[in-house]
Amino acid sequence: MMKKNVNLGFTLVELIGVLIILAVISLITFPVIQNAIKNSQEKSLANSIKSIEEAAYRYSIENDIGYPNQSAKGHLMLSEIQSKGFLDKNIVNPITDEELKGCVWYYYDENYNQYIFEYDSVCQIIIEEKAKE
Numbered sequence: 173m174m175k176k177n178v179n180l181g182f183t184l185v186e187l188i189g190v191l192i193i194l195a196v197i198s199l200i201t202f203p204v205i206q207n208a209i210k211n212s213q214e215k216s217l218a219n220s221i222k223s224i225e226e227a228a229y230r231y232s233i234e235n236d237i238g239y240p241n242q243s244a245k246g247h248l249m250l251s252e253i254q255s256k257g258f259l260d261k262n263i264v265n266p267i268t269d270e271e272l273k274g275c276v277w278y279y280y281d282e283n284y285n286q287y288i289f290e291y292d293s294v295c296q297i298i299i300e301e302k303a304k305e
Contacts, residue, residue, distance in 0.1 A: 216266040224250065225289040227259040228276035232289075234258075239287060245279040247295060 228248050231237070235256070239246065250273055253259045263272045274293040281288045 213266040220263055220265070220272065221291045224253075224259060224263070224272070224291045225276055227253050228278065228289045228291075231256060231258045232278065232287075239278070239280065241280075245277050247275045247277050247292075249275045 231248060231253050232239075237246065237248065250259070253276070254261045264270065265272050272293065274291065275295040276289050276291050277295065278287050278289045280286070
């Protein structure tokens, strides 16, 4: 009886071929996954900012902040809105993992015939510098 020389394993060429296919698949999917993560972080940040602006609006209504005239701007510090319970404390920027700070500017917009509330992350620095002068 003759014995057949049967090789039950994979050859080196087959293993390299599989590794090349896996590498190509990962090169294709990695940028797509990174882009999806970045987009979700940006949407989360936009939702956080929208929540901050809505909280400032609710705060302004309940506390009668005294709106500025049509040519001026007023501001509400984020810390003040948080301390009064209108907004959760320690709101984190999902992109940088840093706490969101700053204020919300409010002003009258004649085009929309209403007051507009806009979050500004650096206004706290500007206000502190003006206070020192």
